Amino acid sequence: MDYAEHQRQDGRLAMLRALYEQDDDRLNETILMKVLETYGYRKTKEWLRTELRVMEDLGAVRLYRAGEFLTAEITAAGAGHVERTSIIEGIARPSRR
Incomplete structure (x- = not known):
């Protein structure tokens, strides 16, 4: 795996964990951008949206459009990945805490 794919x-x-920590399992793209920045990722909105669509294709999240904004909601499969009870290829494996 090259560095770009690792990133x-x-x-x-990082986005999946942030969604998992929410009471309603949802965050909008603006908040997710801030989450990524706390991990040192300074990415564009287009990058974020592409990654959210990949995660939707992998079954980790559901996406909702509210006007021009996207909101992501973690799925049961995404929660299982964060909890380490299942694996979604294409998303880094969480470390044991």
Whole structure:
């Protein structure tokens, strides 16, 4: 795996963890951008949206459009990945805490 792919997979995990920590399992793209920045990722909105669509294709999240904004909601499969009870290829594996 090259470094760019490692970054993408790690960024997907960061977003998935942030969604998992929410009471309603949802965050909008603006908040997810801030989450990525706390992990040192300074990416464009287009990059974020592409990664969210990949995660939707992998079954980790559901996406909703509200006007011009996207909101992501973690799925049961995405929660299982964060909890380490299942694996979604294409998203970095969470470390044991």
